[in-house]
Amino acid sequence: MAAVLERCLAVQAQDLRAAALGVRARGSGLTEADVYRALGTERTLVRGWFMRGTLYLVPARDAAWLRELLAPLLLRRSERRYRELGLGPTELERAERVIAEALAGGPLTRDELAVRMTEAGLDASGQVPFHLVRRSALLGTVCFGPVREDGSATYVLANDWLPAFAGPSGPAAVGELLRRYLAAHGPATAADFATWSGLGLPAARSAWRELLGAGLIEPCRVGGLDGHALPAGAPPGPEPVGDVRLLPAYDNYLVGFTDRRLSVEPEHERRVWPGGGRISPTIVVDGLVRGVWRRDRTRAVALEPFDGVLDGAGPAALDAELRDIARFLAA
Secondary structure, eight states, X not given: OHHXXXXXXXXXXXXHHHXXXXXXXXSSSOOHHHHHHHHTTSOOEEEEEOGGGOEEEEEGGGHHHHHHHHHHHHHHHHHHHHHHTTOOHHHHHHHHHHHHHHHTTSOBOHHHHXXXXXXXXXXXXXXHHHHHHHHHHHXXXXXXXXXXXXXXXXXXXXXXXXXXXXXOOTHHHHHHHHHHHHHHHOSBOHHHHHHHHSSOHHHHHHHHHHHHHTTSEEEEEETXXXXXXXXXXXXXXXXXXXXXXXXXXXXXXXXXXXXXXTTSOGGGHHHHSOBTTBOOOEEEETTEEEEEEEEOTTSOEEEEETTSSOTTOOHHHHHHHHHHHHHHHHO
């Protein structure tokens, strides 16, 4: 588990089961129970709002420096929404105090925190509780805690839950985020990193020049596209042949780049991104999305190849993926 998250840094986690399946696709022998154990008793993973304000799973030791780097921008972008919800400085400060005092007694769900807000005289209607809890998380007061047996997410005090770890800060943090991004997503471009991280092009380009000048990344050309970069000195891996991966909804592979042509053919984009912010679970063969999949009413995996057949997918490799998903979820 630790090795998987160390390599990819973050797995998108709007849907927690999809996030667990994303960990499965990047590791070996893990189970869904292992992921929930890492989020709970082991505290080695944590869920939170990081890149672009999206929910991700990250190593717990990386949570603090990622928050310090990304949260100020996310908080500034949220100011208008706070005003729209009638949340001025007085309400925001009181809510942060109420949430912290409530969590001093142990993990609570957002609904349970909303009750405490109401009892304290705060408006806890509509989206208010979500934004107030999210703000406390971005400020570093709280973080996601263990997942209850019914699947409910809980929150805890960050200082009590997360390990003390002095990570990078300032420009060094941007450089570390770029290095980790390239290790998981490279080859890529500065625009890809800017979009994925949410930091914007000026910060991305500055970090890019820094690493390029230090010889830590190098130019390359992939699939006829220029301007990509790879970690310098990294031995090239073998070209995949017959490699089949069933990736979950919202998977990292489909959100890390501005140009999607290397992963999804343009005529199939609508099947992968059907609208409403959704990203479908995909069947990936040798790095190219060849179809989508879903779990039917019997909880079996139903495959929907784009062209009726999965070109290049060996039956043995596909069967191995299907069996591994069943093993992962059942253990």
